[in-house]
Amino acid sequence: MLKKTLKMVALATIVIFALIQIVPYGHNQKNPSVRLEPNWDSPQTRELAKRACFDCHSNETEWPWYSYIAPASWLVQRDVEEGRHHLNFSEWDVPQDDAEEAAEMVRKGEMPLWFYVPLHPQASLNAGEKQALIRGLEASIDTAPGEKEKR
Numbered sequence: 001m002l003k004k005t006l007k008m009v010a011l012a013t014i015v016i017f018a019l020i021q022i023v024p025y026g027h028n029q030k031n032p033s034v035r036l037e038p039n040w041d042s043p044q045t046r047e048l049a050k051r052a053c054f055d056c057h058s059n060e061t062e063w064p065w066y067s068y069i070a071p072a073s074w075l076v077q078r079d080v081e082e083g084r085h086h087l088n089f090s091e092w093d094v095p096q097d098d099a100e101e102a103a104e105m106v107r108k109g110e111m112p113l114w115f116y117v118p119l120h121p122q123a124s125l126n127a128g129e130k131q132a133l134i135r136g137l138e139a140s141i142d143t144a145p146g147e148k149e150k151r
Helices: 002-020 043-052 072-086 099-107 127-141
Strands: none
Touching (some): 043 127
């Protein structure tokens, strides 16, 4: 009886997993074009931002294999959409309301998000790289659209 129940649960799990693959959200991982980037203070700052930030905060997302499989695809798509909404390094031609907070978020250890780094080890910055990114973001974001008008 227990063996039969386990087989039914396994079969139901497989069927449900297969069915959720047809839900379209999270299956549209196309990057919009890059319109304008910040006036980076150095190539190093851009490279560090690319490693640690661009997957969620630019139009240059590198979609990992699991981002094509539901339900992970739903979570990844949501995280990228939310990240781009708050700060998008590829659309510097429009106001970036949260740009001024980027360096502080890195300084506090709030970015990159805790669950992102284990899946993307390239985003792990050593102490020197983290400080360089913070300084570079502060210098580069000073030119964010809409930032000077707020001051």
